[in-house]
Amino acid sequence: MGGTIDVASRSMLMSESTINRHLGEPALPVAPLPEPRERLDPRAQILWRISGLIQAIVFTGIAGGAMALAHILFDLGWGWIFGVPVVVAVLGLALAMIVPAINWRQWRYDIHEEEVDIRRGVVTITRQLVPMARIQHVDTRRGPLQRRFGLATVVLYTAAGAIEIPELADPVAASVRDRIAALANVRDDL
Amino acid sequence: MRMGVSEATNAGRETVDWRRQSPFYIVTTLVRHLRGIIIPYAIVLFTRGGGNDLVFYAISLGIAVIAGLFSFFSWLFFRYALTPGSLEIRSGVISREERSIPYERIQAVDLEEPPLERFLRIARVSIDTAAGHAGGKIRIHALSRADAEALRRALAERRARTRGTAASAETGGVATSPVIGEAGEVVRALSWRELLVAGMTSGRVGAAVAIVGAAAQFADDIVPRSWWSRAPSVSPHVTDLRWLAGLFIFGGVIAWLLAILSTALTFGGFVLRRADGQLLISHGLLERRRATLPIRRIQAVRIEEGWLRQPFRLTELRFDSAGHGTDKGDSGVLFPLLPRSEVGAFLARTLPELAVDPQVPLAGHLPRRAARRYMMSTAIGWVIFAAIATLAAWRVSGLDAWWGALLFAPAPLFVVFGWLRYRDAGWSLTPGGQLRLRWRAIGRTTLITRRQRIQHRGLSANPFQRRATLATVHVAIASGAGGGHLAVPHLDAGDAERLLAALSPASVPQHDDVERVDEPGDVAEQRQQDAEHE
Numbered sequence: 230m231g232g233t234i235d236v237a238s239r240s241m242l243m244s245e246s247t248i249n250r251h252l253g254e255p256a257l258p259v260a261p262l263p264e265p266r267e268r269l270d271p272r273a274q275i276l277w278r279i280s281g282l283i284q285a286i287v288f289t290g291i292a293g294g295a296m297a298l299a300h301i302l303f304d305l306g307w308g309w310i311f312g313v314p315v316v317v318a319v320l321g322l323a324l325a326m327i328v329p330a331i332n333w334r335q336w337r338y339d340i341h342e343e344e345v346d347i348r349r350g351v352v353t354i355t356r357q358l359v360p361m362a363r364i365q366h367v368d369t370r371r372g373p374l375q376r377r378f379g380l381a382t383v384v385l386y387t388a389a390g391a392i393e394i395p396e397l398a399d400p401v402a403a404s405v406r407d408r409i410a411a412l413a414n415v416r417d418d419l
Numbered sequence: 420m421r422m423g424v425s426e427a428t429n430a431g432r433e434t435v436d437w438r439r440q441s442p443f444y445i446v447t448t449l450v451r452h453l454r455g456i457i458i459p460y461a462i463v464l465f466t467r468g469g470g471n472d473l474v475f476y477a478i479s480l481g482i483a484v485i486a487g488l489f490s491f492f493s494w495l496f497f498r499y500a501l502t503p504g505s506l507e508i509r510s511g512v513i514s515r516e517e518r519s520i521p522y523e524r525i526q527a528v529d530l531e532e533p534p535l536e537r538f539l540r541i542a543r544v545s546i547d548t549a550a551g552h553a554g555g556k557i558r559i560h561a562l563s564r565a566d567a568e569a570l571r572r573a574l575a576e577r578r579a580r581t582r583g584t585a586a587s588a589e590t591g592g593v594a595t596s597p598v599i600g601e602a603g604e605v606v607r608a609l610s611w612r613e614l615l616v617a618g619m620t621s622g623r624v625g626a627a628v629a630i631v632g633a634a635a636q637f638a639d640d641i642v643p644r645s646w647w648s649r650a651p652s653v654s655p656h657v658t659d660l661r662w663l664a665g666l667f668i669f670g671g672v673i674a675w676l677l678a679i680l681s682t683a684l685t686f687g688g689f690v691l692r693r694a695d696g697q698l699l700i701s702h703g704l705l706e707r708r709r710a711t712l713p714i715r716r717i718q719a720v721r722i723e724e725g726w727l728r729q730p731f732r733l734t735e736l737r738f739d740s741a742g743h744g745t746d747k748g749d750s751g752v753l754f755p756l757l758p759r760s761e762v763g764a765f766l767a768r769t770l771p772e773l774a775v776d777p778q779v780p781l782a783g784h785l786p787r788r789a790a791r792r793y794m795m796s797t798a799i800g801w802v803i804f805a806a807i808a809t810l811a812a813w814r815v816s817g818l819d820a821w822w823g824a825l826l827f828a829p830a831p832l833f834v835v836f837g838w839l840r841y842r843d844a845g846w847s848l849t850p851g852g853q854l855r856l857r858w859r860a861i862g863r864t865t866l867i868t869r870r871q872r873i874q875h876r877g878l879s880a881n882p883f884q885r886r887a888t889l890a891t892v893h894v895a896i897a898s899g900a901g902g903g904h905l906a907v908p909h910l911d912a913g914d915a916e917r918l919l920a921a922l923s924p925a926s927v928p929q930h931d932d933v934e935r936v937d938e939p940g941d942v943a944e945q946r947q948q949d950a951e952h953e
Contacts, residue, residue, distance in 0.1 A: 262916050343925045350879070357877035357893075360924045388741055388897030389874035389904065 262356070265339035265346040272378050273336075273396035277329035280374060285321025292317040338394050340408055345385060347394065363387045364413040369402045385409065435507070437498045443539045444497075444561035448490040450535060453483070499559060501573055504581070506546070508557070520557065522578040524548045527697075527711035528571050534705050542567035546574070547711070603694025606769055609702075609755060614687055617735075617756040618679030620727040622862070686755040693769055700753070710751070716741045718896045718903070719868035720753065720773045722762060726862050732759040734777070736766075739868075739898035750898050766867075773853070773867045781845035781857055783918070788887050789909035790841040797837030798830055805830070844907055846892070848921055856894065858907050866905060872896055874903070876922055878915045890915040894922075 293314040299305040331351050339346040345364070347357040365388065369381045381402035382395040397405060460479070489512065497510045506525075508518040527547040536543060544559040544567050562570065609617070687704035698712040721737040728734065736753040757765055763776035809823030840859045847855040852870035857863065873894055880890045891908040892915050910918070 262920050344923060347877075353879050353881040354885070355877055355879040355893075356919070357875060358919060358923070359875040360873075362871075362924055363874045387874040387895070389895035392875060 262346075265337040265348055267338050267340075269333060269336045269338075269394075269396045270380055270398045270401070271333070272380060272398075274329045274333045276374055276378050276380060276396060277332065278325055281321070281325025281329065285318060285325050288321055289314050289318040340405060340412070342412060345392075345394075345409065347392070357392060359385055359387060359392055361409070361412045364409060367406050367409045367413065369406050371399075383409070435500045435502055437500045437509075438566070439498055440494060440559060441539075441541050441561045441563050441566070442494065443541050444494045445487070445490045446539065447535055447541075447561055448493065449487055452486040452490065456482070501570075501577065506574065508559075518557070520546065520548055522574065522581045525574060525578050526713075528574050529709045529711060530567055530571060531709065532707045536561065537705075537707070540564060544570055603692035603697075603699055606691045606693050606698075607754060607757075607765065608691070609686060609689035613756050614683055614689075615679070616733070617686060618682035619675070620725065620731065620733060620756075621678050621682045622725040622727045682755075686752070689752075689755055691754055691769070698753075698769060700751075702752075702755075710749075712738070712740055712749075714770060717770060717773070718872045718898060719866055720766065720770060722759075722777055722865040722867070724759070724863040724865075728756075729863060733757070734759050734762055736762065739896055739903060741897035772869060775853065775855060775867050777865060781847045781855060783846040783848075783910075783914060785841060785844050785909055786889070786911045789844075789889055789911075790838060792883075792887075792889070792909050793841035793844075794834045794837035797840060798833040801833045802827065802830055841909075844909070846907065846910075846918060848918065854894070854922065856892075856905060856907055858905075868894075868896055870922055871924065873922060876919055878910075878912075878919055880912065884909065884912075888912040892918060 296305065296310045296313050300310050328351055335348065335350055335354060337348045343361055345359040349355055365386045367383065367385050369383050371381045375381060379399050380396045381399050382393050383397060383402050383405050385392045394405065492512045496512055500507045504521060506520045506522065510516050525546055525548055529545045531543040531545055541561045542564050544562060546557040548557060684704050686702050689702040692699040696714050698714060699709065700712065701707065701709040717738050717740050719739040723735045723737060725735065734757050735755055736757060738751060738753045740749045754765065759777055763774065763778070766774040805826040808826055813823065843857060843859040843863050845857050853867065854870060855865060855867050857865040874897055875895045877893045878890045879893065884890060888911065889909045890912040891906050892910055893904065893906045896903040
C-alpha cells in the first residue's frame with residue numbers, strides 16, 4: 230500500500246487540500262486534466278489511407294451490385310445505376326484522404342505510472358483513462374497491412390473490454406507493452 | 420425411495436463410493452430431447468398429406484427409441500463420487516469423460532428445480548467452479564431431493580475443511596467460502612402484497628403487448644370479416660376509432676394482467692439472505708432459481724425507478740457482478756420491490772460499501788444549457804419517426820394527411836420528457852470514493868459504485884457539445900452481458916474533467932477512514948484489498 234500515493238511525478242496530480250471533504254458534495258479537485266503528449270507513428274496516415282481506399286472500393290462495389298440488382302428487379306433508371314456508385318466512390322475517396330490526417334493529429338496517448346491516458350476522435354473527441362491496477366493483461370497485435378509497414382497495435386484488456394493504441398512502430402509498441410505490463414504487474418503484486 | 424445407486428469399483432480405489440443420478444434422469448433427458456423436435460414433427464405430421472403412414476410412424480418410433488436409448492446409456496454411464504480431495508465425475512456414452520473438481524476450486528453450489536424436475540421431485544445440482552474456461556459450470560442433472568441436499572452439504576463440509584488448511588495461502592478476491600443451502604440471515608423477503616404491487620407496476624408491458632399483438636393478428640385472421648362490419652356505425656371514422664380504442668384498452672388490460680402473472684412467476688417467494696460474505700438470492704414460483712453471489716464480486720448497484728413505480732416512490736434494486744477468469748459477469752435483480760425510503764437501510768445491511776440514501780439529492784447537476792439538448796434529442800427521434808411514418812402511410816396506403824398531423828401531436832410530450840431527463844441526470848462523489856451516477860432512459864436509474872471498481876473512464880464531446888463546453892462522461896464497470904458501459908451526456912466540460920480527475924486512483928485521500936466506522940468485518944477486509952490494489 231505504501232508506495233502508491235507518493236507518486237508525485239504524475240502529470241495529473243492534485244493536492245489533497247483541493248478535495249472537498251464534505252460528504253455528499255463532489256470531491257472534485259480544481260486541476261484540469263493535462264492533455265496526453267505521445268503521438269502515433271506518422272506512417273499511420275498512409276496505412277489508414279490505404280485501408281480507407283480498400284473500403285471505398287468495397288463499398289463502391291456493393292453500391293454497384295445493389296443498383297444492378299435494383300435495375301433488374303424494379304427497372305431503375307440508368308442515372309441511378311451510375312450515379313449512386315459514383316457518389317459512393319467520390320465520398321469514400323474524399324474520406325479516405327481527409328480522415329486519416331485529422332485522426333492522426335487528434336490521436337494522443339500517455340503511459341503514466343498510475344494510468345494510461347488516451348485522447349482520440351475525428352468528429353467526436355474522446356478521452357479515455359485506464360488505471361494500471363485495472364489492466365488484466367496487455368499484448369501487441371499486427372495485421373497483414375501493419376506488418377508491411379512495421380507497425381503494431383497495443384491492446385489493453387480490462388474486465389470491461391479491450392482498449393487499443395494502434396499504429397505504433399514495432400519497437401515503440403513493444404516498449405509500450407512492456408512498460409504497461411510492468412506497471413500493471415507492480416500493482417498486482419502489492 | 421432411494422435413487423442413488425452405490426457401487427464400489429475395483430479400479431484401484433476400493434473405498435470410493437460411486438453414485439448415479441436418479442433414474443428419472445432418463446425421463447427428463449428424453450423429454451428435453453423430444454421437446455426440441457416436437458414442433459418440426461408436428462408441422463410434418465399435419466402437412467405431409469396422405470403418404471405412407473406406416474413408414475412415417477416407423478421412423479417416428481425409431482427416433483423415439485434412439486433418443487430413449489441414448490438417455491438410458493447416458494444415465495448408465497454417469498457416475499459421481501466424493502474422494503478425499505475432489506469431486507469425481509465420469510460421464511459420456513461415446514467418448515468417456517473423466518472430471519476431477521478439487522473442493523477448494525468450488526465457488527458455489529446451487530440447487531435448481533425446473534418445473535419438470537419439480538413434478539418428479541428431483542433436483543439439479545449446479546456447481547460453479549473457478550475454472551477459467553467454458554466448463555466453469557458443472558451440472559448433475561437429476562438427483563432425488565435428499566441426495567441433492569446431501570451432496571450440497573457434503574461439498575460444503577469438505578470444501579470448508581480443505582479451505583481451512585489452505586486459507587492462509589489464499590489472498591485473492593475469490594477466497595470466499597461458499598454458503599450452501601438455505602443458510603444465512605434473511606435480509607428481506609418479498610411479501611405477497613409486495614409481489615402483487617411489483618407485478619402491477621412492473622412496466623413489463625412491452626413483452627406482454629407483443630403477445631397480445633400476436634394474438635390479435637391471429638384473431639384477425641380467424642374472426643369472420645362480417646363481424647367487423649356489424650360494428651355500430653355512426654360515421655365510418657367514428658366506428659373505426661371506437662373499435663380501435665376499445666381494442667386498445669382491452670389489449671392493454673390483458674397485457675397488464677400478463678405482466679402481473681409473469682412478474683409473479685419470476686419473483687414469487689423472493690428471498691434475499693446474507694451469510695459469510697455472500698448474498699443468496701432465491702425466487703420463482705414454477706421454477707425455483709437460486710443464486711449465490713460473493714459480495715466481493717459485486718461492482719455496482721442500480722436503483723431502478725420505473726415510470727410506473729416512481730410516482731409511488733417504489734424502486735427495484737439490481738446488481739452488477741464481475742466474472743472470474745473468462746467466466747462472464749452477471750447482472751440481475753437484488754430485490755424486486757423496495758420503497759425508496761427503505762433503500763438506504765437495505766443497502767447498509769447488504770452492501771455497506773455501496774450504501775447510500777437515495778433521498779439525499781445528488782451534488783452534481785447539469786448546467787442549464789444542457790436542458791435544450793436533452794429536449795431536442797428526445798423529441799427529434801419522435802419527429803423523425805412521425806415524419807417517416809406519415810410519408811410511408813401516405814405513399815403506401817394513401818391515408819389522409821390528418822393522420823400524419825395526429826402523429827406529430829405527442830411531440831411536445833417528448834419535449835417535457837426530455838426536460839425530465841435533463842433534470843434527473845447528475846452525479847455525486849464522496850471523499851471515500853463512492854460514485855453515484857443518475858440518468859433517465861424511460862425510468863430513472865441511479866448507479867452506485869466505487870472508485871476502485873471503475874475499469875476505465877472517459878469523456879467525449881461532439882462539435883455541438885464542444886461549442887457549448889459540454890461533455891459526456893463515460894464510466895465502465897465489469898458486468899455481465901456488456902451492460903457495464905455507462906454514459907451521462909451533457910455535463911459541463913469543466914465538471915466532467917474534474918470528475919474524471921477525481922476518479923483517478925491516485926486521488927484517493929490518505930486518510931479516508933471517515934466513513935469506516937461500524938463496518939462488518941468482510942467489508943473492512945474488502946476495503947483493505949481494494950487499497951492494496953491501489
